[in-house]
């Protein structure tokens with residue numbers, strides 16, 4: 469009987485996981501997606517706990533307490549730190565897979581139950597699990613800047629890395645051929661731990677979000693292998709979903725940046741370029757928040773382009789005030805969302821949804837770009853690379869080919885940022901020197917709040 473209930477709860481859990489991914493695709497169904505994921509996982513745990521022969525309740529309770537002790541503080545990090553938080557979760561996932569694989573190997577070795585199939589599944593699990601563990605820790609460290617973010621490269625690096633991986637794979641194959649050659653097992657573990665570190669060293673902090681989603685995919689594949697080891701179908705399904713979604717996400721991110729996988733993994737992107745002297749001497753037109761409010765009050769169509777700076781400043785609620793003030797006056801306001809604005813996919817959607825900005829006002833880059841020439845004022849709030857025209861015209865630029873939001877095609881551009889510093893890619897931005905651009909320097913939250921106040925004052929004066 470408990471078998472039937474377990475199978476049914478696994479089936480329901482797998483269905484909920486699939487729906488969860490589907491619903492997570494859209495901002496207006498994302499909350500439902502999270503609930504479905506939590507529901508699916510609860511069912512999976514329930515189904516497993518029905519089998520006292522495979523679980524010991526005291527150990528499960530202890531593990532759950534340890535998980536809560538680590539998970540609760542991790543859930544409280546600011547949104548801007550979510551990429552590194554996600555990397556740490558993947559590290560735990562990889563470590564869990566690696567440890568389960570190691571335990572199973574030792575148990576089956578002792579009980580003389582190691583078949584080549586079982587050993588094969590364990591080798592894949594351990595290889596992927598441990599490399600995900602160290603790789604994800606390195607990625608989190610780079611994003612948190614506790615280890616150098618710049619790419620560390622040396623001659624013959626790729627050859628060394630591939631040689632190391634090849635030795636690990638050969639040791640794994642030898643182990644599969646003769647599972648009793650136990651001395652090979654620590655070799656596979658040590659090499660995969662080392663490979664995880666060496667894989668990340670040559671990649672710049674700039675590419676870490678993409679790498680993290682790739683590591684998510686590896687963690688998923690490690691879970692698939694663990695599913696084969698533990699003969700647990702749900703683990704295989706959930707791992708496959710995780711592996712595929714992580715991979716698809718990295719492909720989407722690479723496309724949005726017009727980069728290839730090989731360029732991300734071996735391109736050493738993110739070394740800050742020294743801006744040329746010619747560009748340095750050029751003048752940016754600076755204005756006040758009141759000037760910006762005047763432009764906005766006289767516009768018919770406004771497009772707001774949010775970027776990483778809006779997230780850092782937590783300016784989304786002030787942006788909402790500007791949105792309210794403008795729409796109240798009958799001005800059409802839309803948000804242009806670039807797929808890689810901010811530091812993680814969907815970053816801007818999450819922030820704007822938090823400020824209750826209607827989803828209908830959020831337009832993807834491809835939807836809004838044809839309308840940009842008809843836009844009266846484009847407000848760039850802490851965005852830089854995603855509106856940099858060099859991506860269209862400068863073949864030497866590291867972001868050449870990346871699709872951008874055509875902010876420069878708007879009649880007037882108001883750019884809000886704190887300084888002349890470059891954005892994520894470390895390059896200067898032509899847009900900020902353009903004839904039709906005015907810069908309002910300052911923290912996005914403060915500047916936007918001033919604009920909102922000025923707009924409200926103008927509205928009151930008009931009403932009086």
Ligand code: NAP
Pocket residue numbers: 674675676677678721725774775776777778780781807808809810811812813814815849850851852853854855884885886887888889890891892893910911912913
């Ligand atoms: P960005 O190019 O990093 O520029 C952000 C700008 O915000 C900076 O120029 C900065 O200038 C400004 N800023 C920072 N703090 C601010 C504050 N408190 N108030 C006002 N302005 C502030 O950001 P983006 O345009 O959003 O582009 C995202 C970049 O991240 C792209 O290069 C993309 O390829 C990369 N990336 C994104 C993802 C993803 O999934 N979203 C993944 C991997 C890589 P100041 O310092 O002068 O203020």
